[in-house]
Amino acid sequence: MNKTKRLGVSSKLTIWIGLMIVFMLITTTLVSYYQSKNISFELLKENQLKVMHDVQTTFDNYASARMRAIEVLAKKYGANPDMQIEEMVSLLSSVKDISGFNLTYVGFEQSEKTFLSNGSMLDPSKNFDTKNTIWFKQARDSGKIISTNPYHSVDSNAPTLTYAAPFYKDGKFRGVVAGDYDIKNFSKDVLTLGHGNNSYASVYDTDGNIIFNEDQAKILTKNTLSINIKNALANDPRLLDPNVRDTLFYADNDKGETQAIMCTPSLTNPSLRICSVLEKKIYDDISNSVLYRQCAIGFSALIIILII
Template sequence: MWNPIKTFSNLSIIVKLSLLVSLSIIFVISLGNIWSYLYLKEYNLESIENTQREINTNTLKALEFYFNTQQVALQALRKEIVENPNLSDKEIINLLELFRVGKDLDLLYIGLDKSIKNIRSNGKILSLETNYDVRERGWYKFAKNKTSQGEIEFGITTPYKDSSGNISVSYVLPMYRDGEFIGVIASDDNLSKLSNLLEVGKTKVGTTNVYDSDGTIVFHTEQDKVLSKNTLSENIAKSLQTNPGLTNGTLFEVVDNEKELSEVICSNIAKTNFVACSIVKKDFYYKELRNNLVRQVISGGIGILIALSLVTIVLFYILSPLKKLQWGIQNFFDYLNFKRKDIAKNPIIADDEIGKITEKINDGIEQTKQRYQQEEVMLKETIQVCQDIEQGILSSRITAIPNNPNLLNLQKNFNLFLDILEKKIGSNFNLISEILDCYKNSNFTAKVQNEKGEMEVNINALGIEISKMLNQRKEFANLLNEKARKHC
């Protein structure tokens, strides 16, 4: 069974360090990427939401500015008509046309409550005589209804198809003279102008549309969708009806026409019942995050590869002296085991920790080498002394002094043993043997010169005593011979 710990322990130190540093780098970079992704996720979501809210605000401002422009024009026209009650129909037509051209409107007209007339800037005057009752018109009712509710200011009607088939919207403003309702002043505006305003809120990822409270599309960049409803508009209306507070620019989710989630921000348009809503596919929010994640993974992977490559190169460079140190230590042990006759010092490449270790090892190698050399000298001397002893020379001594305490003790004891032998026997056993040979041949005059050992002294003494005894016998024999001659 594979044991990862054992496998790791069998690796070289360079590989181990490379793996550990690599894993540390991967962990740190991965942790940094995770933190960066979480931070960027929150930042991107907030940034996209703020951008969407800004687009919604800009669209709202563009629409309200345009509506305010129309309101100011109608208020100025209303003032002229109210302050000049004796204007003829022709003068009113001229005044309407003057304002229409100045404000680039499609049609400008007023509806008078008493005369039940509809006087238009194009010169037409409609009345009951032409089977036209201005009081039954939607725009007129809309303005008068606002008046009955206490709202006497500017109003905008829901888009409608005019007599020419174009979709238009009417701006209405009730007229009062001395507190009495006298009619309504209104203008028609082609929806294409308003649709152009929505281009402000159109981006590559979303659009801004205007909806009525029931989900009817009021303004849209695609005019064929105006006055219709779809899944998106109805779901927006339901959300706003359930929670009216969402019109304050709060981001909320709805299911769109493709049955996908969209992020929506809505704002009320002043002086209307409409809301301007900016819509962005929710997938776009997270698509950007996915892109960021992919970029981070790729950049992180490249960073890890570069870091690992640099770390591996640096580690191999820094730890390369270990190879030479390992080779030097192996040679050192071969030297200790007598596999090598000599050993060189390890080269010191740098003055770092490895260099200091190498220096210490070199000192140890030098000391060991000197000790081995001293021991070798001692061993050679010991062999020579043994050979001298074998030759009968007992005066030889081991003079080499080893550093090894055990060998030093052996040297001292061995020399002491030789001292005892020399003291008890003599300095040269060969001389003793020669003297004994002389004694064997009845030559008792031979003598050990410069005798030191007890045996040498005793042998010399023995020779002297034997010589004395022989001389005494000789003298006694001579004496007997002399006496024998006398008796004869």
């Protein structure tokens, strides 16, 4: 009787100990899963953040180099605005080739003539109004170097960005020097840094237009993703705060696929947002992978404990 009773108590004790071990194992597995998931998530997010900042640095350096070239031209024309046409065209052509512009040119206030690096000249007699062009007016009115909003070139229909700077002689405004840059080349040279198997970098303006993108067909267009990004940034300005690191947000593309996105403003042009775009399922796949691994480990350990 006592022996039977002792066996019953022993069996119950064994069951309770087993249940406690199982509970502790499940708890440990869950804690380990959430820790591993968070670590993996943070590592992926940090990598995306680094890519975004690397693209931003390259983007701004690329733009700054071309802006400096135009500023150098402006100083030279300011020092000698009455140089010979041959010298003027030669200077324009040299800067064009060195800095990778598609075209450089200088427009004069008094004569209303514009001389191009290809040797041609435009003026009112050729139905060209130098003083009312966007690049001329913006540079003249701002009194400093500017970059125009991207537009389709009249000559080639290529998406183009113009840098322009005014120049002066003895404090008097004399004209504007400018350079056109093909956005397709800009995108190809800069944004490849942010390209991955499931990610890419893109640049948008405040209206949701795609300004720079590796897919040339998307440049100067809008799509569902660009509009959703614009709305998200407008609704939460904190997402563009350079002092905040936790700026990951989600937006759907045209196919309804959710993308994980980080954006930062360009230092050379604050109206542009440089964004790193990664499929959200990459984050989800990491979480699922961690879950499956932890479940396998926990289940194996549970079987061994139950056998023992």
